[in-house]
Amino acid sequence: MVKDIIIIVALVLFVFQNALLDKIKNFSMYDELSVVFLFILTILLVCLKKSTKIRKDTLIISVISVIYFILGFLSNIIFLNQKLTYAVLDAFILFKFVLIFLFGRYIFSKVNIKSIIKIISSIAAVIAALLFILVIVNLITFTFPIYEYRYGLPAQQLFFEHPTYLVCACVLLIAFLQAGNQSKQNYKYIHLLNFVILSTLRTKGFLFVIFFYVIFFLINFLKRKITIYHIACTSILGVVLGIYLAYNSLFNAVYSPRTLITQSSFVLANQYFPLGSGFGTFGSYVSAIQYSKIYDYLNFDQYYGLSRENYSIITDTFWPMILAQTGYIGLLLFVIVLILIIIDIWRIKNRNLNYFTSAIFLIFYLLITSTSESSFANYYATGFGLYLGLLVSINYQEEINETR
16 A cells, blocks of 8 residues: 555646645655665566566667667767766656666566556546646736736646646546546546646647547447557648648748757758767757757857757757667667557556556657657656556556466
8 A cells, every 4th residue: 555655646746746846855866866766776676577578569669769878979979068977867867757667667566556547537537627727717817927828818828837738637637536446437537638738738738639539439439449550640630731831831930949859950960970969968958058069060059049148949850869869779779768668558458448548648749749859858757758658557467467
């Protein structure tokens, strides 16, 4: 029971990590520290077992990840575009989603998943109702700050730093509720959260809500089984719309920071072929705060949002960062790792449909946000990865039970 409570608290803290940044000192490191803690715990558990069989898919992901790291670090060593210490930090931040997923998947195979899901979905229901009430009150009283006005309406952010982070919190809460939605009793709370998402007026939020109701309609009204065709079509459509809306005619705009970053990523991938420019050199948080020499070469300092003084837009993309830093090979390897994780998630489908749809909602959101922000390298991706590790560990628990 103590283990269950720790996991539940850890997941709830991810919901509110952004909101607690100015309340708890150094809480911005919560996601990175969570990965380190689970890594240590995984090592201890492996060492305590007399024999540990490494799963084939884990071995494949691990090998691909090692090759990916080698590519990036080789470039750092050869071209010296960033100090190695910062390169290591950048590589860790970039891959923390994958790492916490793998560590969580292993550790959670020993816990009572259904009990955790039941409790955390109940907590999510209470939070959903509170967030909905706060948004309604704020629409009338303007108690919380309004980030901006879009379409003539106030974009809600409540006590989060940005409307985007309120969307992230709602998406994770929806995943909690969906996993515990055995009797469809949680839909009313999910509808409340979708209203909160819409109140932020974020494009990615609109796309997520549309995706949710497409899946909702398929399951509850058409009584159709969810197929790879449904998921693939809606996901591809969502990503394409995300790219179109985020980039506003990507390669035709006279100037757009995202356009410039994306175009420059191809320049770097070609110039440093086949390795890429190396970790911590382009499009990442580390490359921004240490202001990579690559940006001087590309004359980024003269553009708003890409300069030394104001680098707020440098991390507004994800795939260009992967392409530039580790080249075309690195981009392919990262995509393969994600596909392997999605395959692992797909295996939940025949065991628990609610767990499966819960996981798919998170993956879809990460994919659409990858068109306009650092997505898989962001703090919320770590929380998503931890929860996905919990959901997919049901595969291993039931496989063990079936072999007994």
